[in-house]
Amino acid sequence: MxxxxxxxxxxxxxxxxxxxxxxxxxxxxxxxxxxxxxxxxxxxxxxxxxxxxxxxxxxxxxxxxxxxxxxxxxxxxxxxxxxxxxxxxxxxxxxxxxxxxxxxxxxxxxxxxxxxxxxxxxxxxxxxxxxxxxxxxxxxxxxxxxxxxxxxxxxxxxxxxxxxxxxxxxxxxxxxxxxxxxxxxxxxxxxxxxxxxxxxxxxxxxxxxxxxxxxxxxxxxxxxxxxxxxxxxxxxxxxxxxxxxxxKGRTFPVETYYLKEPEEDYIDAALCSVMQINEDEKDIKGDVLVFLTGQEEIESLGKLLTQRGKDTYPQLNVVLLFAAMPAEEQMKVFEETPKGTRKIVLATNIAETSLTIPGIRYVVDTGLTKMRTFKAKSGVEELKVVPIARSQATQRCGRAGREAPGKCYRLYTEDTMFSLAEQVVPELLRTNLAGVVLMLKAMGVNDVLTFPFIDKPSTEGLLRSLELLYSLGALDDKGELNKIGRQMSKFPLEPMACKCIIESRNQKCTEEIVAILAMLSTENVFVGRTIQVAKHKTGDHMTLLNLYADYSKVSRNGKKKWCNSHGVSFRAMNKAEKIKEQLSRSIGHIEDWDEDEEKDEEREGEEKEEKQEKENKSVRIRKALTAGFFMNAAKKESISDGSGGGSNSMFVTLIGGNRLFVHPSSTTFHKFSSRETAKEAVGISSSYIIFNELIRTNKLYARDVSVIEGEWLTEFGSRVFGTQR
DNA sequence: GAGCACTGC
The missing domain is CATH 3.40.50.300 (P-loop containing nucleotide triphosphate hydrolases)
Structure with a gap:
């Protein structure tokens, strides 16, 4: 044996x-x-x-x-x-x-x-x-x-x-x-x-x-x-x-086809291409992979194709694929398609590198992708549909030749192909560098401007990051990392979030802040488009905290079911839980953290009644958040709102003067968009907000928003708001 | 009334 x-x-x-x-x-x-x-x-x-x-x-x-x-x-x-x-x-x-x-x-x-x-x-x-x-x-x-x-x-x-x-x-x-x-x-x-x-x-x-x-x-x-x-x-x-x-590699040849004339409506072009492939290649087995830019168009093309593909032979078996989808649904792309049907996968560029789908012999490439860029000058991020690079076009094409010879249909002309940039712009050149700079400082690289990067990020970007770190109190006057900065560098979070943790010690709300930051580092917490959990009157951060607290109370075996019935992603919550544990462990590694905690407890003795204490909790938490995100503060624009009922209120950032809207995914979206003022809706005499990120899609949107008091800004952002009121 | 490519610590 x-x-x-x-x-x-x-x-x-x-x-x-x-x-x-x-x-x-x-x-x-x-x-x-x-x-x-x-x-x-x-x-x-x-x-x-x-x-x-x-x-x-x-x-x-x-x-x-x-x-x-x-x-x-x-x-x-x-x-x-x-x-x-x-x-x-x-x-x-x-x-x-x-x-x-x-x-x-x-x-x-x-x-x-x-x-x-x-x-x-x-x-x-x-x-x-x-x-x-x-x-x-x-x-x-x-x-x-x-x-x-x-x-x-x-x-x-x-x-x-x-x-x-x-x-x-x-x-x-x-x-x-x-x-x-x-x-x-x-x-x-x-x-x-x-x-x-x-x-x-x-x-x-x-x-x-x-x-x-x-x-x-x-x-x-x-x-x-x-x-x-x-x-x-x-x-x-x-x-x-x-x-x-x-x-040399070993792949199968892929035949490439281009459009003769440019076509603006690429959704329609994709629809036609898929129908055509299915018709022309009806005797050949092989699935189709279509590269699109986002969830919305994937869903709408999905509907069209399912409708049109009912009466064809082979029948179309349309499968959607994007990162925000629940894991179980993502798994559908790996299932073998039933006999007499052809699998049509509609995907974002998740299928370019992250996932390899078996059985693909046809690729339809729109030549487009959504890309995130960051402007150091304004501190604004953009998420825009842009043409892909040639290297991506090659990569997408290659997806048709993994198992057998394949075909690739490019929904653009050959001329367009040659006009594409050869390579994708390196991420380091289009991202917020504050985290990189903090890490460099923690590695002992004091002069970040001369650090050997393959492609040097702009000096402006690096300087802005240094400025940010200085305003957060992570650098001393010489630009060297101080105690706060060293503590901040221990956390796998961006510097502004790290600073919240440091301040949470003074505000005695470390547990809560860590839970909120863990939730913020998790994408797509809410599955549907409507939020089904209780909203907090001060905004998204407290809502996320309450959601996390509710989730924690559910028994281990019931968590998944609980998430499904509350329109919440189990995958996201699970990840948030792990991140929270990791952050708590990192706090444990900070040597003198506990010492200060004890001092706090002494102070606590002097504190008033517990009831009031509880009421103040949301204040302390939002103060700790302000200590990190004061650069992301905005004030409601006073518009004579006689006719504007129903329109989303506009805010202006205190730094940079960007005019923005609250993102529709925010729990405060409805409050600010109704005729009520923030004051009435929120019950707080303030028209100031802080937000987690600022991103321009069709409009400039602030995501993850909370209402704060104006004077907290001078309290916690003294290095920027110090002299003004 | 209106919206979020993809990774990773």
Whole structure:
């Protein structure tokens, strides 16, 4: 019996090995390893299906092991080259932009490596809320944000001898930030080695040097950057003209079709294309994937297609796919379509990278996407429909050729295709940098303007972020991180939110603030368009808090049902719960937090009756929120509202003077849009609000809004509102 | 009366 099992395992291993050897990358293994050995940094351009993600980490690890053995026999060979040490530099880290990828690749590699161990032994992973690794782990997969966090605690990332950054072409904020950090680490580790070599040369060391010799610095850091797009020159330039290695992929050919004339109504064009594909290819099996920009148009095209596709052959089986959808409904795209039907998936760019849908042979590409950008000058975010980049067009096309030859219908002309930007603008260039700057400061990078970014963010953006951090009280007059700033950097939240936590200690409402911030970091709490839970009179923050409190009271088994009956996303609540736990843990790590808490308790003794205390709770909570979000304050515009009943009230931000509306998703939306004034509706003598974010879609909208008192602004935002009233 | 691409710590 045992013998039989062993044979089974052996056969399994052999199958896997055969599969590995068939991968395109296997042919160039030796060349690859040689390149990695000879260079500190190597860029690998691997097309889809090359096997780079699963194989290269193993190649690197195997080479590290053989070098270790060689070193035992011959002490000189690897010392200068690729030196695994007992503690430092013995691990391989691999980063991915997404959690699912990190976990699934780790699983695959753990199987392939055939050490007989389970995931978490030799091969492990580390993502937020979930670390699966042990003392034995030598190859560890991360989300790139996770490895960045690790760099906060271990500034040289000294456990790792090699780091592989995968999907670098996506140029996410975290990947770009990580690449800059790794470049800086490489330099430092190189210098350490030199110092150590100096030690060896001069035998007349002083004590300090001897001490250092006892604890050897980490070896130089090998860096392997893996990208899928052809343009890797910017990476190579950034890493001192390091070599680029091309690896062929293995995908099926995809035939591409363009429109002859531009067509403005792309929904109609998509509708026609799908009907046409279904008609022309009626004898060929294969599903259709349509790329659209958002939920609304996906739903409306879904209705049209379902109607029109009833009487066709094959019948159309229309499936919608966007991130805000409940998880169970998302799973429908993975179900096999019934015989005699063709699956039509209408998706946002979630299907571009995050999800791979089996069975797709036809892609319809509108050539558009929604993109978020940030204007440093006004502090306003925009969410706009824009043309995709050529790299995205290629990526979308490729989705038709994963399993068999496919076809791609581009709903734009060939001329348009060539007018597209080659690459997506890196996220770092179109986002609020305050969080990045806070993290840089916490890493000890004082001069953030000279930090090595592949693409330098605008000086204005960096300066604005420094200003914001200063107004939050995180920086001293010299621009250096102070105690508050250091505490703020411990939280996985944007700086304004971090500041709320710090102030919550003074306001004695840390639990509540942490719950609110956890809810704010969760997208799509409400499933439907109408909010079915009790609203709080002061606005969204207290509503979210009450919702969280209600949810917490429900028994573990009943939570899902409770969410469904309250129009609330279970996935979101579950995530909020985890984030809250994580934030509370981070507070626990702040050394002198408890001390101050005790002082507060002393003060509490002097406090008045408990009843009044309870009434004040909402005030204290909103004060703590104001301490973080005072830059996001707005005042109701006094309009002579004789005729304007029913129209949404307008606000003006105190900083920047942006004229805005409350977003319709806000619980305060109805209050401000009715003829009542804020004062009457809310029962608070104030026309000031704070909000979580400002985003321009069709109008400029403030999302997650609460009513506050004007004087709190001067109290908590003294560095900006100090002199004025 | 009117609306929110996608990730990640």
């Amino acid at each position: 045992v013998e039989e099992q062993k044979q089974k395992q052996q056969r399994f291993r052999e199958t896997i090995q055969r599969q590995r050897e068939k991968l395109p990358i296997y042919a160039s293994k030796d060349e690859l390893v040689a390149h990695i050995e000879q260079n500190e940094t190597v860029i690998i351009l691997g097309e889809t299906g090359s096997g780079k993600t699963t194989q290269i980490p193993q190649f690197v690890y195997e080479r590290m092991m053989t070098m270790k053995k060689e070193n035992k026999n011959n002490n000189t060979e690897f010392e200068s080259n690729f030196p695994p040490r007992k503690e430092k530099g013995t691990m391989v880290a691999v980063t991915q932009p997404r959690r699912v990828a990190a976990v699934s690749v780790a699983k695959r590699v753990s199987q392939e490596i055939g050490d007989g161990g389970k995931l978490g032994d030799l091969v492990g992973y580390g993502i937020r809320f979930d670390d699966c690794s042990s003392e034995q782990t030598r190859i560890k997969f991360f989300t790139d944000g996770m490895l960045l966090r690790e760099a906060l605690n271990d500034p040289l990332l000294s456990r790792y001898g090699a780091i592989l950054v995968d999907e670098a072409h996506e140029r996410t904020l975290q990947t770009d930030f990580l690449l800059g950090t790794l470049k800086a680490i490489q330099e430092k580790r190189r210098m350490n080695i030199l110092e150590k070599d100096d030690d060896n040369d001069n035998n007349n060391n002083n004590n300090k040097r001897k001490k250092r010799k006892k604890r050897p610095p980490p070896p130089p850091l090998k860096l392997i950057i893996m990208s899928a797009t052809l343009d890797a020159s910017s990476f190579s330039d950034f890493f001192d003209a390091c070599p680029i290695i091309y690896i």
